[in-house]
Amino acid sequence: MFNKILIANRGEIAARITRACHELGIYVVAVFSDADANALHTRLADEAVHIGGPTPADSYLRGDRLIAAALETGCEAIHPGFGFLSESPEFAQAVTEAGLIFIGPSADTIRQMGVKTEARSIMQAAGVPVVPGFQSDHASDVDFQNAADQIGYPVMVKAAGGGGGKGIRIVHHRAELLDSIAAARREAQNAFGDSTVFLEKYIDRGRHIEFQVLADKFGNTVHLFERECSIQRRHQKIIEETPSPFLNEPTRQAMGQAAVAAAQAVHYVNAGTVEFIVAETGEFYFLEMNTRLQVEHPITEWVTGVDIVNAQIQIAAGERLPFTQADLSQRGHAIECRVYAEDPANNFLPAIGPVLRTIEPAGPGVRVDAGVVSGDEVTIYYDPMIAKLIVYAESRPDAIRKMDWALAQYVILGLTTNLQFLRDVILHPAFVMGETTTHFIDEFLTPWQPPQTILPDEALIVAALGDLLIPAGQPTTPSSGENMEGDVYSPWSRADGFRMGQRV
Amino acid sequence: MEYRYQHEDQEHRIQLDPNGNGNYTALIGDKTYQVEIKRLQSGYMMLMINGKRLHAYTTTSRSPQTGIQKRHVALVDREASIFELAKPQANTRRKSTRAGGGNLTAQMPGQVTQVLVTEGEIVKQGQPLLLLEAMKMEIRLTAPHGGRVTRLLVKQGATVERGQQLVEVGSE
Numbered sequence: 001m002f003n004k005i006l007i008a009n010r011g012e013i014a015a016r017i018t019r020a021c022h023e024l025g026i027y028v029v030a031v032f033s034d035a036d037a038n039a040l041h042t043r044l045a046d047e048a049v050h051i052g053g054p055t056p057a058d059s060y061l062r063g064d065r066l067i068a069a070a071l072e073t074g075c076e077a078i079h080p081g082f083g084f085l086s087e088s089p090e091f092a093q094a095v096t097e098a099g100l101i102f103i104g105p106s107a108d109t110i111r112q113m114g115v116k117t118e119a120r121s122i123m124q125a126a127g128v129p130v131v132p133g134f135q136s137d138h139a140s141d142v143d144f145q146n147a148a149d150q151i152g153y154p155v156m157v158k159a160a161g162g163g164g165g166k167g168i169r170i171v172h173h174r175a176e177l178l179d180s181i182a183a184a185r186r187e188a189q190n191a192f193g194d195s196t197v198f199l200e201k202y203i204d205r206g207r208h209i210e211f212q213v214l215a216d217k218f219g220n221t222v223h224l225f226e227r228e229c230s231i232q233r234r235h236q237k238i239i240e241e242t243p244s245p246f247l248n249e250p251t252r253q254a255m256g257q258a259a260v261a262a263a264q265a266v267h268y269v270n271a272g273t274v275e276f277i278v279a280e281t282g283e284f285y286f287l288e289m290n291t292r293l294q295v296e297h298p299i300t301e302w303v304t305g306v307d308i309v310n311a312q313i314q315i316a317a318g319e320r321l322p323f324t325q326a327d328l329s330q331r332g333h334a335i336e337c338r339v340y341a342e343d344p345a346n347n348f349l350p351a352i353g354p355v356l357r358t359i360e361p362a363g364p365g366v367r368v369d370a371g372v373v374s375g376d377e378v379t380i381y382y383d384p385m386i387a388k389l390i391v392y393a394e395s396r397p398d399a400i401r402k403m404d405w406a407l408a409q410y411v412i413l414g415l416t417t418n419l420q421f422l423r424d425v426i427l428h429p430a431f432v433m434g435e436t437t438t439h440f441i442d443e444f445l446t447p448w449q450p451p452q453t454i455l456p457d458e459a460l461i462v463a464a465l466g467d468l469l470i471p472a473g474q475p476t477t478p479s480s481g482e483n484m485e486g487d488v489y490s491p492w493s494r495a496d497g498f499r500m501g502q503r504v
Numbered sequence: 505m506e507y508r509y510q511h512e513d514q515e516h517r518i519q520l521d522p523n524g525n526g527n528y529t530a531l532i533g534d535k536t537y538q539v540e541i542k543r544l545q546s547g548y549m550m551l552m553i554n555g556k557r558l559h560a561y562t563t564t565s566r567s568p569q570t571g572i573q574k575r576h577v578a579l580v581d582r583e584a585s586i587f588e589l590a591k592p593q594a595n596t597r598r599k600s601t602r603a604g605g606g607n608l609t610a611q612m613p614g615q616v617t618q619v620l621v622t623e624g625e626i627v628k629q630g631q632p633l634l635l636l637e638a639m640k641m642e643i644r645l646t647a648p649h650g651g652r653v654t655r656l657l658v659k660q661g662a663t664v665e666r667g668q669q670l671v672e673v674g675s676e
Contacts, residue, residue, distance in 0.1 A: 186635075187642050190617070234641070349612040350638055356563045356576055357547060359584075380613050380638045380663070408583035413563055413576040455511045456579070457532045458558055459587045461539055462549060463575045464507040464520040464530065466562040469544060 001317050002026050002077050005103070006070035007045070009081030010060060012371030012387060013293070014041035017079050020309040029073045031066060033059035035379045040371060047073055054381045060084045061193075063091040067098045077101035077316060083383070086292040087114055103316040105291045109266045113289040116160050117198055123286045126265035128258050131277060131285040135160065135198035141178055144199065148177055151201045157181050159188035160196035167191060168235045170202055203277045203285070205437045208232070209244050210275040210290075211259035212300045214311055215268045216321045223256045224304045225330050227273075227296055230436040231425060233348050238418070238441075239425060240296040241335040242303050245396060245434030246278065255284055260325075262289060271297075271312045295388070298367060299334035302392040333399040334392045337407065337422045341372075341384040344421035344448050350384040353377065356414035358386075361406040365392040378415060386412065396434070400426050420450055509575065509589035516589075557581075569665055608645060608671045610664045614638025621671070623656045633671050636664070651675050 004027040007014045018028045018041065030045030035054035042048035049069040052059035059065075063085055070078050078095050080086035086104065093107035104110070113119045117135040124130050134147035148155045148171070157180050159167030167188035169180035181197055189195040212224040228244035229237045247255070259274040266289075273294045275287040297308045306328070315321070341351040354377045360368040370387035378384050391406055393399040407423045425431055428444055437443075509516050519531040526541040530553075542557075543550040551558045561578040573591040578584050618635040621627060627647040636643045655672040658664060 183642065183644075186617075190637065190642075347611075350641070352613050352638075354565065356565055357561055357578075359561060359578070359580070380615070409580070411561060411578045411580060411584045411586065413561065413578055413586065414565055453512070453585070453587070455514075455516060455587060455589075456585075457530075457535065457537065458553060458560070458579055459577045459585075459589070460507075460509065460516055460518045460532055461520070461530050461537060461551070461553060462558075462560040462562050462577045462579070463509055463587075463589050464505075464518045465528070465539070465541070465549065465551075466547075466564070466575055466577075467507055468505060468520060469541075470547065470562075 002101075002313070004029065004073065004075045005077045005079055005313070006031065006049075006066065006073065006075040007041070007079050007081060008060065008066045009079070009084055009086075010036055010039065010041055010371070011382065012041075012369045012385065013081040013083075013295070015044050015371060016369050017081060017309055018044045020307065020313065021079075024310065024313060026313070029069065029075055031060070031069055033381070035381045040373055040376055049073065054379070056084060056381065063088070063094055066091075067094055067100065070095075070100055071098060075100065077103055077313075079103040079312070080292065082290075082292050082295060087290070089114060101316050103312055104270050105266075105268055105272060109268055110291045112266050113272075113291050114161060116158065116288050119288060120286070122265055123262055126261055128262050128265070128286045129284065131200050131203065131287065133198060133200035137196070141181075144181060145174065145177060147199055148174065151199060154202040154204065156200045156202045157184040157197050158200055159184060159192060159194070160198050161188065161192040161194035167197065203279050205280050205439055206230075207244070207246055207278040207436065208237075208275065208287075208438055209247065209255070209278050209284070210273045210294070211255060212294070212297065212308070213259050213263045213268065213272050213274060214306075214308070214315070214321060215263055215270065215272075216315050217269055217318060218320055220321045220324070221260050221263050221268065222321065222323070222325045222328060223259045223274075224300045224306060224308070224328060226252060226255065227294075227299055228436060229296060230438050231431075231440050232438055233344075233441045237296065238338045238340070239335065239422065239436075240299055241333065241396075241399070241436075242299045243330050243333065245436065251278075251282055251284070258284070258286070262286060270315050271308050295338070296336050298369060298388065298390045299336050302334040302365075302367075302390065303330045303332055304328055305331075332392055332394050333396045334390060335399045335403050335426070336388055336390045337403060337426070338385055339387045339389055339410065339412070339422070340418045341378040341386055341415045342418055343416045344418045345450055348418070350380075351378065351416040352380055352384065354414055355386065355412060357411065358413075359409075359411035360387070361389070361409035363406075365402055366406050367391070386415075386417065397432075400432060421445070421448060424448065508592050510592060511587065511589050515592070608633070608648070608669065608673060610636060610666055610668045610670055611643060612636070612638050612641075613666045614643075614664060616658050616660055616662045616664060616670070617642070619656065619658070619660050621653050621656070623653055625653045627651065627653060627673060633673075634658070636670075645670065647673050649673065649675065 006029040021028045028045040030042045030048040031051045032042045051065045085091040089107040089111035092102045095102040120130045154172045157169040167184045169184045171180045184197045185195040208229045215221040227242045229240045231239035262274045273290040276284045278284045342348045357374045367390040372386045391402040393402050521529050528539040530537040540552040547563050549560045559580045566573045575589045577587045614636045617637045629650045631647045633645045651673045654674040658670050
C-alpha cells in the first residue's frame with residue numbers, strides 16, 4: 001500500500017479523497033492555487049503545496065508542477081479526482097514516466113475513450129449500441145450541415161475532448177448550426193484546450209443513465225449498477241439517484257453487461273463510468289465512458305456498500321477486487337443533490353462570495369461531501385458547487401422524504417443557493433412519480449421563483465439581538481468582507497498568510 | 505435601542521430594550537414581545553419569544569464593492585428560513601440590475617474573454633458585443649437596440665463584477 005499520495009484536485013473531491021487516504025493510513029499532499037490558499041482541502045491534508053495562480057490553466061492544469069510537487073514531497077502516487085487533468089492521457093503518461101502511479105486507467109485507455117469518436121467505433125466493434133452521429137477532423141461547414149441533415153434535427157454539438165456539460169449545444173434548426181458549432185468550439189477550447197467538436201443525434205426526452213464499473217489489474221471487471229442522472233440544468237447534472245425508477249430488471253441486466261463489455265473492450269483498469277442514453281422506448285445507446293471517478297459516486301457507494309475511492313487506491317496499489325459480480329447487489333435507495341452557489345430564479349447564474357456560515361444536516365443516512373464550509377469562499381475561478389448532499393433510505397419515497405428534511409435543515413448564510421429549488425424539484429409530483437427526463441427542469445420548473453417571503457418578527461428580533469450583543473469585529477479579509485462572529489480564536493479568521501504545513 | 509433594517513425594499517424598525525438577566529422587550533409596530541435568551545454562542549441563539557422556543561443563527565457581512573452591511577439570519581426550527589437584512593446606508597443604494605433585456609452590465613461576475621466591437625462602431629440589434637465567461641460558462645452580451653457604441657468600458661481579459669457596466673450603446 002502507498003505511504004503518501006498527492007491529490008491533484010481541489011474542493012469537495014479533494015476532501016473526499018483525503019479522508020479515504022487517511023482511513024488507509026496514507027499521508028496526503030494537497031495542492032492549491034492562489035485562490036485556494038487556506039481552502040478546506042488544504043486544511044484537511046497533511047501537507048499543502050502552492051502550485052500557481054488562480055486560473056486553472058496556471059495551477060490545477062499544470063501537470064509539470066503537480067508532478068514536481070509529488071516528487072519533492074516524496075509521494076508514490078497521484079489521484080487526479082475529476083475534472084482538471086483527470087482525463088488527460090498526457091498527464092497520466094507523464095505521471096507514469098516520472099516513476100509515479102496514476103490512480104486511474106492507463107494513458108492509452110484515457111486517450112481511446114477521451115476521443116469520443118474513437119470510443120464510439122471501439123464500442124460499435126465490441127457490440128455495444130451507439131447513438132448515430134458524425135465526426136471528422138477536416139470537416140467543412142458544409143460537411144457538418146450535410147451530416148446534421150442526414151442525422152436529422154435536433155442534433156447535439158459536443159466537444160470531442162469534453163465532459164461536465166461544457167461545450168455542448170443543442171441545435172433545433174439548420175440556421176443555428178454553424179453559430180452553435182463556433183460557440184461550442186470556443187467553450188471547448190477554454191475548458192479542455194481542444195476545440196474539436198462532433199455531432200450526435202439528440203435523443204429527445206432521453207434518460208441519462210450511467211453504470212459504474214470497477215476493474216483490477218488482473219482482468220476482473222464488475223459493474224456496480226446504475227445511476228440515473230437525468231435531472232440537469234444547463235446540461236449539468238444536479239440530482240442523481242440509484243436505482244433508476246425507470247429501469248426494469250432485464251434492461252438493467254443488459255445494460256450492466258454492456259458496461260462490463262465496454263470496459264473490457266479497452267482493457268479498463270480502475271474505476272470508470274459508462275454513460276448511456278435511454279430512449280422513451282427503452283432502447284439504450286452508449287454515449288461515452290468517463291475514465292475517472294464521478295461526482296455522483298456516493299449514491300453507488302450507499303446502495304452497494306462499496307467505497308469506490310478506497311477501491312481505486314487498492315486497485316492502483318495492485319490489489320485484487322475483493323468481490324465478484326455475484327457478490328454485488330443494490331439495496332435501498334440513494335439520492336444526491338448538488339448544492340450550488342447560484343440563482344435558480346435568474347438563469348442559474350453563479351453567485352460568488354464568502355460563505356459566512358454553513359450548518360450541515362446530519363443524521364442516519366445523511367452524508368454531506370462539502371468543499372466549502374463556514375469561512376470559505378466561492379470564487380469566479382471554479383465550479384460554484386458548495387457541497388453534495390446524499391441521502392440513503394430503504395425505499396425511494398423514504399429517500400425523497402429524507403432529502404426534503406435534509407435540504408430543509410441545511411443552512412448556508414451569505415450566498416444565494418439552489419437549496420429551495422432542489423426541494424421544489426424532489427417534491428414535484430412528476431419527480432415523485434419517477435418521471436425524470438433531461439427536460440425535467442425546462443418542463444416543470446422554468447421559470448422558477450422562490451416563495452414570497454414576508455419578514456417574520458422573529459427574524460427582526462434575532463437581527464437586533466445580534467447587533468446589540470455580538471460585538472462587531474473587523475472583516476477577515478477585504479476581499480471576503482466577512483465577519484465570523486464569536487470565533488475570534490479560529491485560525492481561519494486570521495488575515496495573514498497562515499497555511500497548513502507551511503513554516504511561519 | 506432602535507434598530508432599522510431594509511428587507512426587499514421595505515424598511516423595518518424594532519425597539520429592543522434589556523430588562524436584565526438576559527430578558528428583553530421588543531417592540532415591532534404595535535406588537536410587544538418578551539424575549540429571553542436561553543443560549544448565545546458563536547452566532548447561535550436559542551430564544552424564548554413570548555414563551556415560544558426559537559433556534560437561530562446570525563452573522564454579518566460587509567460588501568467590499570458597495571460597502572453595504574448586512575445581517576444574515578437563519579431561523580431553523582422544522583425548516584431553515586434565511587433572511588438578509590441590509591443596514592440603512594447614507595446614499596450608496598446600489599442600482600438593481602436585471603439579466604437580459606436592454607442592459608449592458610455584467611449579469612455575472614467573470615472575465616471578459618472577447619470584445620467584439622470597437623468604440624464608435626454602429627451595431628445592429630442583437631449583435632454580439634462581448635463575451636463573458638465565469639466558471640466555464642459563456643455568456644454573450646448583445647446589443648439591445650441598433651445604434652452606435654458610445655463607450656467601451658472594459659478590455660479583453662478584464663475581471664468584472666456582477667452589475668458592472670461594460671459598454672454603452674447610444675440610440676441611432
